[in-house]
Amino acid sequence: MSRARNRIAGLISVFGELLITAGLVLGLFVVYSLWWTNVLADRAADKEGAQVRGEWADEGPGALDTKGGLGFLHVPAFGGDEILVKRGTEPSVLNNGVAGYYTEPVRSALPQDEEGNFTLAAHRDGHGAKFHDIHKLKNGDPIVFESKDTWYVYKVYKTLPETTKYNVDVLQPVPGESGKDKPGRYITLTTCTPMYTSDYRYIVWGELARTEKVDADRTPPVELR
Amino acid sequence: MYGWIWRHLPGNALVRALISVALVLGIVYVLFQYVFPWAEPLLPFNDVTVDGQ
Numbered sequence: 313m314s315r316a317r318n319r320i321a322g323l324i325s326v327f328g329e330l331l332i333t334a335g336l337v338l339g340l341f342v343v344y345s346l347w348w349t350n351v352l353a354d355r356a357a358d359k360e361g362a363q364v365r366g367e368w369a370d371e372g373p374g375a376l377d378t379k380g381g382l383g384f385l386h387v388p389a390f391g392g393d394e395i396l397v398k399r400g401t402e403p404s405v406l407n408n409g410v411a412g413y414y415t416e417p418v419r420s421a422l423p424q425d426e427e428g429n430f431t432l433a434a435h436r437d438g439h440g441a442k443f444h445d446i447h448k449l450k451n452g453d454p455i456v457f458e459s460k461d462t463w464y465v466y467k468v469y470k471t472l473p474e475t476t477k478y479n480v481d482v483l484q485p486v487p488g489e490s491g492k493d494k495p496g497r498y499i500t501l502t503t504c505t506p507m508y509t510s511d512y513r514y515i516v517w518g519e520l521a522r523t524e525k526v527d528a529d530r531t532p533p534v535e536l537r
Numbered sequence: 538m539y540g541w542i543w544r545h546l547p548g549n550a551l552v553r554a555l556i557s558v559a560l561v562l563g564i565v566y567v568l569f570q571y572v573f574p575w576a577e578p579l580l581p582f583n584d585v586t587v588d589g590q
Contacts, residue, residue: 329538340565344573345582401586403578417588433586443585480587503585510584 345438346508353409353440360408361396368460382422383459385411385432386536389448397457401433409440411501418483423457423464423520427495430457431483436503436514443503446514447473454535455499455518461526463533466499466518474505474512482515490517 364381384394398405401412411434413420421428434442449455449468457464470490475482479489482502486495497520504510524533546553577583 326538337568340568341573341576344569345577348569349577401588406585414586435583435585438583475587477584477587482587502587504583508582510581513585513587515587 349407349438350409350440353407353435353438355409357396357409357440360398360410361394364396381410382413383457386456386458386532387449387453388456388536389450389453390443390445393442394458395434395442397432406433406435407439409442410434411442414483417480418485420483421485421497423459423497423499424462425497427497428485429483429487429498429500431500431502433502436505436510437508443501443514444507446501446503446516447505449501449516454521455501455516456533456535457499458526458530458532463524463526465521465523465533465535467521468516468518470517472515472517475515477510477513479513479515482513482517487517492517492519496520 360381361384364383382397382399385397386394396410398408398410398412399415401414405412411432413422414431414433418429418431420431423430434440436443436446449471451468451470453468455466455468457466472482472489481487482489483500485498486492487498487500490498492498499518499520501516501518503514505512505514543553543557546556548556
């Protein structure tokens, strides 16, 4: 082979190696997104959740406090895990494997408020993927929020499997798009859809069915047993 | 490229293999710790809020 041909062969092989490298890096990014961020987020959420439970245990039953976290969301349709709920929906909050309640563009009500919409967001994939199974929620399914002293039992009454990220009206205190026109105590879950992308948003609405006082053993309401 | 790196690593085949593994692990660490966390918010895979932005 001539020198020139050798040179060309060398360049082509470097180019091929670069392509293989790019493929490996992209593959690693998938591993990072779908596995490693979950490991980090679950670790952070477990730690923070334990801290909240620790504070609750130290102080005994009493008023609700929102310092470390507001409380825990229990959704039987998602499996047995509890989801810590914190303030805000910025990536710095949600990336720690929690659900965040909206502060903007529409301010969320809190569960203990007389009326309003308790609006939450969490990741569908990666970073704990706390709302991964949102499509499994059907009308009538319970969503239970556990605060320091009260169980709030919500029932799903409407799902919106696809909407745009511009549809901030789903967060309104009276979510008209769900068919409600009177003030009440609502809960709204938002996450991205379809899975592994965020082209659209998936919305689930629920309405408060009843509340239960937390007893000394923190006996869960019947929906969680 | 990889052939060139291999030829320029010191030591015998075993030492070179060990250095290669260390290099690969180092690169994976840098990717996971710095590059991917930087790149992720720039990609449209993980926006979960309705915010109109």
